[in-house]
Amino acid sequence: MTRRRDRLPTLPPKEALILQLLARDREMYGLELVATSRRRLKRGTVYVTLGRMEKKGYVTSRLEDAPPSAGGLPRRIYEATAFGKRVLAAWDQVAARLIRSFRDEPA
């Protein structure tokens, strides 16, 4: 029998940033996320992070509808799922409580 533990959904900083941007603007391309993040996200690695988030169920993606007029591959558009938004909200709450408790901690 394999030893398994129920895992808490994790939210590393880059994934949290992507969810914050997608929660604000609904749908974005990968390069838009890089540009909007003010270079906190990198072009090469943003799609690896997005792929990981898609496996976790935090985001969904689809290919853009209309083919580009100048040719080339269709781009992929990303959107936060309801589950991803709930995970972001839960982590924000936990982070806010922790920060408050550290500030209230007597020296």
Add this chain to the structure above:
Amino acid sequence: MKQPGDRLRSLAARVCSARTMERLIDPVIADMQYEHADAARRGALWRGFWIRLAGCSAFWKGAAMHAIERVKGGMQEWLVRDDLAIGRVLGFIAAATTALVVLDNLTYALGGAKALYEKQADTALALLFLVPQAFPIAISMGVLFGILYAMRLRIVTTGVRRATLAIAFCCTLASFGTLAWVVPASNQAFRVAVSGIPSQALSKGLNELTLRELRWELHRLNGGLMRGSVQARDAAFTYHMRFALSVAPIVSGLLALGLLKVRRLQRSRVALGAVAVMTCVCYYVLMYASRAAVFDGWSVAVVWMPNIVFVVGTLFLVTRTRQASGTV
């Protein structure tokens, strides 16, 4: 018309899965092509050149990060999945044996390298000749540690048990081959490398004789006035110990499978390791005790004492755990 990134995409298509192409490679290439088309429309040539450069860099960075994640994920799966148990046992045994061989030879290297260098011997080559003699001991300990840690907290099915014992048996054959032929040859090569005397002129000690040569030496010593002498007993011990030590991996394998029945022991990695270390120490204490016994005049059959003690101990452990589970 060729688009920027087409060559990279066709290169990636040869090695990546369809999913990786769809979720990682195509988005990176699509972004590069979109931006490049936009720059071309505006007549910004230098921007187009920079976009190609940035796009290529993004492609390789993404591919490298994905490869690292795949290896990491693959390792985690290998450690967890029950259907990969045999591979895990083999991997752990190989890792433990290699670590023990390196550790054993490191102590030699640290202790003997200076002396070898002063003698102007070919230090690296000389130390390499010492590697085989660590192997029989390392592999029997490696089998014990490897099976214990690979199968810790898992249910050991009949198939896994059989395969594990088959692996231990193969380790026994490897150990026997090393003790019978490789160790004598490498020991002699080490002595030649250190002394500079040619092999034919350098008389062999007991540890440099092959099994056949050792058997002749034993006949020679027992046939004449040297019968029952210290040299004869030493030769008898060396000869029979090679067989007894060869069997140690399969004894270790049986013991490891017996220890795996004690669930309480497996909860702590440290406790499991401590028991494995103590077991190895006991084996060597018994081995040296058997040597002393042979020199004291006891029958040479006493060299099998460590193996017999451990097999009996394993049977006792298995019987006790069966009785304990029967009364629950």
